Amino acid sequence: MSATGGTTARLLIRAAGNSPVDIPRDPAREAAERELSKPMYHENDPNLLMRALDRFWEWVGELFNSASGATPGGTLGLVAVILLVLCLVAALWWRLGTPRRTPAPADSLFDKGPRTAAEHRSAAEAHAAAGRWNQAVQERMRAVVRSLEERALLDPRPGRTADEAAAEAGRSLPAHADELRAAARGFDDITYGGRTADEQTYARVRALDLALERAKPLLSTTTQGPAE
Structure with a gap:
């Protein structure tokens, strides 16, 4: 056998020994999930509160973008509308005062017995x-x-x-x-x-x-x- 033929035979034998083994899809996914669920992969993940806050601010951003798109003048127009509403609320608060939990009826001037x-x-x-x-x-x-x-x-x-x-x-x-x-x-x-x-x-x-x-x-x- 020539040198070239021997080398080719050795390569074929090595390739046959190292040929990949097919693993079924579901067990492979489960193995990957088990591996990724280890604490070492989640040490720097945000906690539940941070994730909730992130989702809230994403919602606020989407709402703001939708409102600014529907308001004449875009974002600047929306800011102007918000400031106007705040001014109206402040004016009503100043005029009417702090709301009472249980508003008293417009009763008589004297709340007790007669006094001089x-x-x-x-x-x-x-x-x-x-x-x-x-x-x-x-x-x-x-x-x-x-x-x-x-x-x-x-x-x-x-x-x-x-x-x-x-x-x-x-x-x-x-x-x-x-x-x-x-x-x-x-x-x-x-x-x-x-x-x-x-x-x-x-x-x-x-x-x-x-x-x-x-x-x-x-x-x-x-x-x-x-x-x-």
Whole structure:
């Protein structure tokens, strides 16, 4: 046998010994899954929270892209719309105040038994000294109305609201009608609208109370001349 023939025979024998063995597809997949499930391959994988956050931000990005495509002006137009909505929400929040969990009904001005104007003033000053401005404004407004009732400028009537008292008192005290309406509106905003009063709010109601004590009512009288 020649050298070339011997070499060829050896190569054929080696190739026959190293020929690949076919492995069925399912066992091969299972073996690969077992291998890839080992902890060494997942040491740097993000945790469940990070994966959830990634999916959330992907969803937000897709939503933003869809909205910007449907909004005139694209992304800039969408940003302008969002800013406009935020401005409207802020304006409503400022005007209406913090929403209450259980909004109180527009009930009467006096929530307890009858007390004198002096007693309401004393309670208002005590609240003001402690920095409880909401309660101070409420008690001072009650003192205003009770004082007008004691002077017979208002008829004592259970269930009267602050707005009703201001409207009735404004007819006999027209010079203070605007201040009375403003004080009643402030009382309602604090009591039923969740607004927060401050020292200046109380000072205005207190000044109105003191001014009304000195104010002279406008008496509606009709005079008729002698008959001819």
